[in-house]
Amino acid sequence: MIPAMFNLNGRVALVTGAAQGMGRAMALALAEAGADAMVVDLNETGARETAASIQKFGRRAVVARCDVADPVQIRELFSRLDAEFGRIDFLGNVAGEGLLGVPEDISLEDVERCWRNLVLGRFCMCQEAGRRMLAAGRGSIVNIGSLASITALGRGHVAYSMAMGAVAQMTRELSTEWAGRGVRVNAILPAQVVNNGLEHRMASDPCLRDKFLGGIPAGRLGQPDDIKGLSVFLASDASNWITGALIPMDGGNLAMNAGGSVRR
Ligand SMILES: NC(=O)c1ccc[n+]([C@@H]2O[C@H](COP(=O)([O-])OP(=O)(O)OC[C@H]3O[C@@H](n4cnc5c(N)ncnc54)[C@H](O)[C@@H]3O)[C@@H](O)[C@H]2O)c1
Numbered sequence: 683m684i685p686a687m688f689n690l691n692g693r694v695a696l697v698t699g700a701a702q703g704m705g706r707a708m709a710l711a712l713a714e715a716g717a718d719a720m721v722v723d724l725n726e727t728g729a730r731e732t733a734a735s736i737q738k739f740g741r742r743a744v745v746a747r748c749d750v751a752d753p754v755q756i757r758e759l760f761s762r763l764d765a766e767f768g769r770i771d772f773l774g775n776v777a778g779e780g781l782l783g784v785p786e787d788i789s790l791e792d793v794e795r796c797w798r799n800l801v802l803g804r805f806c807m808c809q810e811a812g813r814r815m816l817a818a819g820r821g822s823i824v825n826i827g828s829l830a831s832i833t834a835l836g837r838g839h840v841a842y843s844m845a846m847g848a849v850a851q852m853t854r855e856l857s858t859e860w861a862g863r864g865v866r867v868n869a870i871l872p873a874q875v876v877n878n879g880l881e882h883r884m885a886s887d888p889c890l891r892d893k894f895l896g897g898i899p900a901g902r903l904g905q906p907d908d909i910k911g912l913s914v915f916l917a918s919d920a921s922n923w924i925t926g927a928l929i930p931m932d933g934g935n936l937a938m939n940a941g942g943s944v945r946r
Pocket residue numbers: 698699700701702703704705722723724725728748749750751776777778779780799826827828829871872873874875876877878879880906
């Protein structure tokens with residue numbers, strides 16, 4: 683039995699990056715709380731697996747292939763959403779990859795690709811969802827940022843950090859513009875959450891896992907499922923007065939002074 687304030691019955695969620703990782707976990711959590719979902723990813727096979735799991739909760743799921751770096755594809759995606767569901771109550775802007783490169787060497791093309799993936803794509807999604815939510819007078823958007831939205835990571839993250847910083851400001855600007863018309867916009871800022879890319883980087887640098895853990899007072903890396911509770915909370919009426927928030931999901935990383943604290 684889902685408590686009424688968290689109940690998403692009758693709501694429609696669109697989640698990008700839903701074939702795996704945090705996007706998949708978010709889509710499943712919303713469906714478990716009652717939402718139908720449009721499951722969006724470049725990886726259609728993975729998206730279909732997520733949709734099959736959503737259907738096991740008795741919810742409707744529609745799979746859509748879309749490259750979130752391409753506004754033309756995003757507009758087509760929303761036309762399809764209109765035809766399939768005729769409404770949108772929640773947007774989870776999760777997909778979008780970064781590119782690594784040290785500031786003195788990274789090509790401007792890579793900086794631009796990173797910006798298209800993470801900034802233009804997220805904004806175009808917000809614009810399409812926002813127009814529909816404003817017309818309905820209600821809706822909730824969650825942008826996935828990063829601790830790199832508000833702190834520096836080094837290690838070649840300059841393009842990613844610049845883009846994620848823009849995601850933080852996008853969230854604040856949109857929440858300021860739309861809060862009075864019923865549309866909330868928040869961001870979740872994860873620290874290191876285990877995914878294929880992170881596993882690969884930790885495998886190629888044996889010290890990296892311990893370095894990460896040294897900055898996480900909770901003593902473990904994040905798992906995709908860590909995003910489930912926040913997703914349902916931010917999609918539901920339980921968070922009606924919460925907008926423009928940048929919420930760390932980081933096991934205490936941001937609160938800790940890296941130079942002055944030592945994890946025991
Ligand atoms: N994992 C972390 O440590 C971490 C930390 C902070 C922020 N983030 C951000 O969170 C988001 C999700 O991360 P994750 O760990 O769940 O990733 P993941 O690699 O597990 O999954 C990403 C999913 O997005 C899809 N995707 C990638 N580019 C796409 C595109 N252009 N269009 C459509 N789909 C696309 C992939 O196919 C994949 O299914 C990313 O934006 C990432 O930058 C991740």
